[in-house]
Amino acid sequence: MENKHSSYEKKTGSSKPNLFNLSYPTQKKIIIVAFSFLPLLLLITFSYLPLYRMFYYSFHSWNGFSPNMTFVGMENYKTVFTRPEYFGVFKVSLYYFAATFVQMGLALYFATILSFKVKYKNFFKGIIFFPYLLNGVAIGFIFLFFFRPDGTLDSLLSFIGLGELTQLWLGNPNIINFSLAGTSVWRYMGFNFIIFLGAIQSISSEVYEASEIDGANKWHQFRYIILPSIKIIVGLNLILAVSGAISVFEIPYIMTGGSNGSATFVIQTVDTAFKFSKVGLASAMAVVLLGIVVIVTVIQRLIFSEKEA
Known part of the structure; x- marks a missing residue:
């Protein structure tokens, strides 16, 4: 030493x-x-x-306040999968799942159009992206006025001569989820749009010029240049969008509170924990949701990795 x-x-x-x-x-x-x-x-x-x-x-029965918890094993998970009022609300996510493809399709369309030379394209970029900057609570109240009886949508339909189509957009269980899914598309399309636009603009202009010399039109450029170049971004956006569709919460909770058949799995989980004081059961529901999101993400990554190979 x-x-x-x-x-x-x-x-x-x-x-x-x-x-x-x-x-x-x-x-x-x-x-x-x-x-x-x-x-x-x-x-x-x-x-x-x-x-x-x-x-x-999730393996205990607990009300969230008592210091004592009762171990119940897999009983909470059994309840989630066997009671339709808990697991059955996943069918509401199908509306948002379908809206995901509409949202991504519109975002990709506008991103492609505005990546070329278009007049006032910066103005249109701002308009499309602006809804994503708004607070979710503000959007909820905006569309409450938009969908209410004699509100903005009804006034617009009456103005163009389609007044017979007016109805309770948030009061009819048959169409309420279409209205809420449309609100979701309006809000989140700007997020997908800005990601797609950034990916498209990273493609060298020389590639477009070479394709134009070879006689390619805009559709050919989109199909053979843009889409293959941004397929990884498309896959990422799809994973985020599908995961968001499964776990949607903010818009339906603010606008309807889950009434008239608009309750999603997350709303049901929150109500189970804080309204009915079943924290153990709600934790099991949250674990199930986490597992589903992970499984969907893994499947999508495997699909896209196979396509890349």
Whole structure:
């Protein structure tokens, strides 16, 4: 030990090692650990620990207030899959799932059009992206006025001579989910649009010029240049959109509170936990939703990876 300290003193001129006298790889490791400590602590505290507690609660019967919890095993999961009032509300997600393809189709269409030379294209870009900047609560109230009797939609239909089509857009169980899904399309299309637009604009203009020399029109450019170049972005947007359709919450909760057959699985989960004080059952529902989203994501990634291969 004495030999080591004496040799260290001869090399550095100091009797004690410090950070500046350490080797570069050691300093790099210390800095990485130091800067990663706080983010990892926050991630564990606000993500992994609540996730662990959610799994733990899902195997218990608990009202959220009592200090005592009763272990029930898989009973909560059995209830989720066998009681239609819990798992059956997933059928509402089908409306938003179908709206996802409409939303992505419109976003891709406008992104393609506005990637070419169009007058006032910056103005149209702002109009399309603006709804995504609005707060979800504000959008909910805007469309409450839009769909209410004698509201904006009814007035517009009457103005163009289609007054006989007016009805209770949020009061008729047969069409309420179409109205809410349309609201979702209006709000989130701008997000998909801006991602598609960025991906399309990253394609070199020389590729378009070469295709025009070969006689390609706009449709050929979209089919053989744009679409193959952004297929990874399309896959990413599809994963995000489908996951969002399964876990939709904000718009139907604000506009209808889940009434008239508009309750989604997430709304049912929140009501189960905080309205009916069944935190254990609600945790099991949340775990089921998480599992479904993970499965859908994995399947989509496998499909797109096979297509790329």
